[in-house]
Amino acid sequence: MGPVSGVRVCPRCGILRHLKHIRELITQAGRYDTTCTRLLCFSGAGFNDKAQAAAEGSPRIQLVDLVGLYGQV
Numbered sequence: 001m002g003p004v005s006g007v008r009v010c011p012r013c014g015i016l017r018h019l020k021h022i023r024e025l026i027t028q029a030g031r032y033d034t035t036c037t038r039l040l041c042f043s044g045a046g047f048n049d050k051a052q053a054a055a056e057g058s059p060r061i062q063l064v065d066l067v068g069l070y071g072q073v
Contacts, residue, residue, distance in 0.1 A: 015041060016039060016041070016051070016054060016061065019039040019041075020039065023037050023039065037060070038059075038060050038061065038062050039060060039061045039062070040062050040063075040064060041061075041062070041063050041064065042064045042065075042069065043063070043064075043065055044065075044066055046065055047063045047065065051063060
């Protein structure tokens with residue numbers, strides 16, 4: 001699950017925090033197994049250092065830029 005953005009994405013903006021909260025709500029509801037759920041952020045403008053560090057520090061966070069989405073821009 002994740003948002004799509006045309007601007008630089010950063011955890012400070014609350015996007016990753018928001019996605020983590022949604023995942024926690026789904027987990028608490030007990031209807032779905034979220035143990036393998038990844039947080040995906042898509043951006044056409046790239047990601048700042050903090051977002052990249054968050055993704056490098058967790059296999060459950062994935063950042064997708066235009067090259068990652070289309071293979072070549």
